[in-house]
Amino acid sequence: MTDVRGRVWRDGKPQDDFEFSAISDYLAEPEALVWCDIYDPDHAILKDLATELDLDSWAVEDAIAEAERTKAAVYRSHTFFTVYAVEVKDPPPDDDSESGLEIHRISGFVLPRGLITVRLSPNFDIEAISQRFDELGGQEHGVGSLVHGLLDVVVDSHFDAVQSLDDSIEAVEDDLFEQNARKSLQRKTFRLRKDLVELRRVVLPMREVVNSIQHRRLDAKTSPELDPLYADLYDHVLRASEWTESLRDMITTVFETNLSLQDARLNTVMKKLTGWAAIIAVPTAITGFYGQNVAYPGIETVGGFITSTSIIVVMVLVLYWMFKRRDWL
CATH class of the missing domain: 3.30.460.20 (CorA soluble domain-like)
Structure with a gap:
């Protein structure tokens, strides 16, 4: 109006x-x-x-x-x-x-x-x-x-x-x-x-x-x-x-x-995922021997199991310390 x-x-x-x-x-x-x-x-x-x-x-x-x-x-x-x-x-x-x-x-x-x-x-x-x-x-x-x-x-x-x-x-x-x-x-x-x-x-x-x-x-x-x-x-x-x-x-x-x-947050996430993937790959690589049809030192013995477990723990700790020191985790 x-x-x-x-x-x-x-x-x-x-x-x-x-x-x-x-x-x-x-x-x-x-x-x-x-x-x-x-x-x-x-x-x-x-x-x-x-x-x-x-x-x-x-x-x-x-x-x-x-x-x-x-x-x-x-x-x-x-x-x-x-x-x-x-x-x-x-x-x-x-x-x-x-x-x-x-x-x-x-x-x-x-x-x-x-x-x-x-x-x-x-x-x-x-x-x-x-x-x-x-x-x-x-x-x-x-x-x-x-x-x-x-x-x-x-x-x-x-x-x-x-x-x-x-x-x-x-x-x-x-x-x-x-x-x-x-x-x-x-x-x-x-x-x-x-x-x-x-x-x-x-x-x-x-x-x-x-x-x-x-x-x-x-x-x-x-x-x-x-x-x-x-x-x-x-x-x-x-x-x-x-x-x-x-x-x-x-x-x-x-x-x-x-x-x-x-982009920076994405890079940080990818860096952390890569670090954890590397850590997880260690026990996978070691325990993978148990699925193979070949003989290896310590097979079917308690000592072999303890040795494999110790190697997993040591390598995981070493990788974690290295990645943490480089600020990857």
Whole structure:
């Protein structure tokens, strides 16, 4: 079901008269700034809005299409972008095969005096963006301040997700040498690798989005006071990207180390089995004479039995001592 909400500012001050049907009127006011958020839009409603606000038809299709990549595109009358916020599930799932991250897509149409956001995910906390607008203030600087507030919330969610994956990978590293945790270790590692791949798909392209918005003025009235804020935002995006890349190296190291430990354990098992096989072969070789139809010293005598038994015990002890000394057992 389509849900619409929004806010209006005049001269940088919030107002209480937002109505969806009056968006074009707000945009026509020279001192007004408007934000409208549309959740799960009906295609007809969005198409009518696009006609009213002169939005590009391809951008409108991208806003509601499935599996769109993170991007920013500049059109004649507006700028369109698609970004993904990431939420860490709290509490984390009990099943190691279930992802601990939830991804929400947000598309935006940036107009000279307004920002229209389109969401398809019902679980994204849109109030966090509205609160960030109030925390950052600066609505007198134009629509660029709204776009910055939205992207700032998205990038902060990336940091939370990266931090969560970092903690999970460190926990897996601790479990590498724990005997009891080996069975679930491979499943955890595989799940973390999948989460990391999914996170990289939404984090890395953010550099292009922020860079495009930062270096291409959203409209002629964008205030230069926002340049330091966008530069700081771009720095945060770079840090999140670099952190994500370092996590890929970490999880790869964990995966390879786990394989190496498995090979080492297999070699240890084979070494012990070989040692015990050699020890068992001694009594087999000696007592095998009893099954042969040939005469040998001590046959059918108590002394021969004692001699054979003594040889078995001595050779077994010698082999055991030699293998133990070489750490084969």
